[in-house]
Amino acid sequence: MxxxxxxxxxxxxxxxxxxxxxxxxxxxxxxxxxxxxxxxxxxxxxxxxxxxxxxxxxxxxxxxxxxxxxxxxxxxxxxxxxxxxxxxxxxxxxxxxxxxxxxxxxxxxxxxxxxxxxxxxxxxxxxxxxxxxxxxxxxxxxxxxxxxxxxxxxxxxxxxxxxxxxxxxxxxxxxxxxxxxxxxxxxxxxxxxxxxxxxxxxxxxxxxxxxxxxxxxxxxxxxxxxxxxxxxxxxxxxxxxxxxxxxxxxxxxxxxxxxxxxxxxxxxxxxxxxxxxxxxFLPTRPGPAEGRISTAAGLAWRLQRGSVVSWGTGFLLAGLVFGGMTEGAADLVGDNEDAREIFERMGGQAGLTDAFLAAMVGMLGMVAALYVVQSVLRLSAEETSGRAEPVLANAVGRLRWASGHLLIAFGGAVLVMLLGGLGLALGYGKEFGPVLGASLVQVPAIWTLGALALFLYGMFPKASVAAGWAASGLALALGWIGPALDIPQAVMNVSPFGHLPKLPGPEMAWTPVVVLAVVAAGLAAAGMTGLRRRDVTT
Incomplete structure (x- = not known):
């Protein structure tokens, strides 16, 4: 029926x-x-x-x-x-x-x-x-x-x-x-x-x-x-x-x-x-008479593809807007040395234009962290709604089920940052390679916050939603108001974005990027271990 x-x-x-x-x-x-x-x-x-x-x-x-x-x-x-x-x-x-x-x-x-x-x-x-x-x-x-x-x-x-x-x-x-x-x-x-x-x-x-x-x-x-x-x-x-x-x-x-x-x-x-x-009032469109989703990853993609498309489109448009503002960055700062210092704290000291581009790339990265947290916490929504139970009742292990969603979350973060960087470069009309590279440098910090959400979901499922959003909100707030208030670097380093090099402009610093990637991998592994050991839907 x-x-x-x-x-x-x-x-x-x-x-x-x-x-x-x-x-x-x-x-x-x-x-x-x-x-x-x-x-x-x-x-x-x-x-x-x-x-x-x-x-x-x-x-x-x-x-x-x-x-x-x-x-x-x-x-x-x-x-x-x-x-x-x-x-x-x-x-x-x-x-x-x-x-x-x-x-x-x-x-x-x-x-x-x-x-x-x-x-x-x-x-x-x-x-x-x-x-x-x-x-x-x-x-x-x-x-x-x-x-x-x-x-x-x-x-x-x-x-x-x-x-x-x-x-x-x-x-x-x-x-x-x-x-x-x-x-x-x-x-x-x-x-x-x-x-x-x-x-x-x-x-x-x-x-x-x-x-x-x-x-x-x-x-x-x-x-x-x-x-x-x-x-x-x-x-x-x-x-x-x-x-x-x-x-x-x-x-x-x-x-x-x-x-x-x-x-x-x-x-x-x-x-x-x-x-x-x-x-x-808007009925759900019935699916095809014969199923075409044969894997857990396919189901995850079916559930999250709309989110990926929406975020990617939004980042491309936002990049175009920010890129078009780059030439006007000098007008925003003018001769005000204090304003110049804020931009340099946000985006580095390699020149005002590069500092503005780095600040915009950093802002896109912090917003992309909201995407990855939302995508990872989709696991919690699937579990608490009872939709995960019939999937796991088949020959699908919980790690395999979770991996499908995590592939969309962490892979989607790379995609939206690439689209944001592409829009930024197109809007500015210059420095395509450096801007795209700067966008990808944000990925380890984004993954760290996503992995933290996964760790909380695996270890503390009841607190994972509130704590995961709080962590990403704190990172966004520090990145937004921290440079303007000249908050000490020790406090800024609470956010993973506080450790990243300010690109484009200066030389690439690989150490913090690699360390963040290792931290993200460790948190993700711990979260998957917790998910494997705990009861699901409890």
């Missing part, structure tokens, strides 16, 4: 309140996210608040800030990356430099929270167990959205408090804009969780909407220096930008953002009322 995946109209048991159990589910969600949520909030807030110190040291006079604002507003590539500068105060410059990326991170945090506590709960069967008790139809979605609201409220309040010294109104506008974007994509994730049948697909579609929003905003800002482009206004990220914190705040734009959030939440609730648990 062919499984029917189309949604059926749900019938709620008489006497059950729609929100019954929402408070209990919220407490459960907050308990489960007690590590992940504070880490996300801290990363988003520190990215913005730390900018006051770093930007204040670099541009300590109104004249310097005014010159920076004029140069960046006149540079189309920089506008595409960061948006236009609407003022020359310290708060306005911090908002321009960090506000957009903080909004993107808040959106990612929110979609992860909502999908985890809605569609993922249904996919793993935990929702069915909870629904057997007195739990209303709207309770799971309400608890997930309230968990996202807690996180975004914390972000908004902490950013407001951290920047209040630069002006309370601007700080509040920025905090509300970033928190509002987070809630907007929480609502988008709530809709996608009703439309799709898998948590992975729900996350992917929501992330695709976020990527489209960023591209619309970037395209619009590259064509207009005041945020007035139609394309900018078609993007919710453009709305947050046009709220103009520290530049005659437009509170009505924040009201527009709030209205969009309410509309999306209403749609999410309507959809959840019209389907049964476990069902979806």
């Amino acid at each position: 062919t499984a029917v995946t189309a949604p059926r109209f749900a019938v709620r048991a008489s006497g059950t309140r729609p929100l019954a159990g929402a408070g209990t589910l919220l407490r459960l969600a907050l308990r489960r996210d007690r590590v992940m949520m504070p880490v996300w909030v801290a990363v988003v807030v520190l990215m913005v608040v730390s900018g006051v110190s770093s930007i204040g040291q670099l541009y300590d006079t109104t004249a310097k800030r005014a010159e920076l604002a004029a140069d960046m507003t006149a540079n189309g590539s920089m506008r595409a990356m960061y948006g236009p500068v609407f003022g020359d105060s310290l708060g306005a410059i911090v908002t321009w430099r960090f506000g957009g990326f903080a909004a993107v991170l808040a959106a990612v945090m929110s979609l992860m929270i909502v999908v985890r506590h809605t569609r993922e709960e249904e996919e793993t069967g935990r929702h069915e167990l909870l629904a057997s008790a007195v739990v209303g139809r709207r309770a799971p979605l309400t608890a997930a959205l309230l968990a996202a609201l807690v996180a975004n409220t914390a972000v908004a309040l902490l950013i407001t408090a951290g920047l209040s010294g630069q002006g309370t109104a601007g700080a509040l506008a920025l905090g509300l804009a970033i928190g509002g974007i987070g809630m907007l994509f929480a609502g988008m994730a709530a809709i996608m969780a009703q439309l799709t049948e898998s948590a992975r697909f729900a996350r992917g579609l929501t992330a695709a909407v976020l990527g489209a929003a960023f591209l619309l905003r970037a395209t619009g800002d590259s064509a207009s220096d005041d945020g007035s482009s139609v394309l900018t206004w078609l993007s919710p990220l453009g709305w947050a930008e046009n709220a103009r914190p520290y530049a005659d705040e437009r509170w009505w734009v924040l009201a527009l953002l709030a209205a969009a959030v309410v509309i999306q939440l209403a749609i999410g609730y309507v959809l959840t009322e019209r389907r049964d648990a476990g069902m979806s």
Whole structure:
């Protein structure tokens, strides 16, 4: 028989309140996210608040800030990356430099929270167990959205408090804009969780909407220096930008953002009322009548190929954007020696252009670490959802099963870095060989974080997801804000990326690359040993 995946109209048991159990589910969600949520909030807030110190040291006079604002507003590539500068105060410059990326991170945090506590709960069967008790139809979605609201409220309040010294109104506008974007994509994730049948697909579609929003905003800002482009206004990220914190705040734009959030939440609730648990509005396409997947590696590729294609495409496009900005790196720095020192700490001292390229390669590498951690932790998702059990019940050993996913994870990391390096070289139009080589040098550090996630999964499966993401988030945070704050090298070396040579430019240093590769191999071997010895699905 062919499984029917189309949604059926749900019938709620008489006497059950729609929100019954929402408070209990919220407490459960907050308990489960007690590590992940504070880490996300801290990363988003520190990215913005730390900018006051770093930007204040670099541009300590109104004249310097005014010159920076004029140069960046006149540079189309920089506008595409960061948006236009609407003022020359310290708060306005911090908002321009960090506000957009903080909004993107808040959106990612929110979609992860909502999908985890809605569609993922249904996919793993935990929702069915909870629904057997007195739990209303709207309770799971309400608890997930309230968990996202807690996180975004914390972000908004902490950013407001951290920047209040630069002006309370601007700080509040920025905090509300970033928190509002987070809630907007929480609502988008709530809709996608009703439309799709898998948590992975729900996350992917929501992330695709976020990527489209960023591209619309970037395209619009590259064509207009005041945020007035139609394309900018078609993007919710453009709305947050046009709220103009520290530049005659437009509170009505924040009201527009709030209205969009309410509309999306209403749609999410309507959809959840019209389907049964476990069902979806977008039915899963049935497979072929005769199976064509004969190996564990083939199954892993079938499950993860969409992720590889998406990450590879994103890295190629990001490389093209960064490469196109390379010629404008001198405009960003100008005659500011402090800014030059930050670029040199990020990318080495072999000249400003090479330092910029090295910094961009390093940033691509740190983001690629998120890919490899996600791909490795797919093993945990397969195990906890019960999908690994029927595979392992056949003549497939657990190491062979895991190896298929690990081949996609570690091999895919090489592929996405090659595509990112190719895009960077094409965008710059020069130094193809050195840029591609610099991209590959990032791979051992990426593998180290992936191997750490594998080690945690093999040895400590219950803590592997939270700890694996925390490690990759820490590496990203150190690489992002560490050079600006001039954090001691001993602290920077906590991240594997702190040990890599800053290429292109200087001579290649093989020792740290080889050591990281050996460390990655050791962690991977230990993780596989732990997986072989422990019980699966426990």
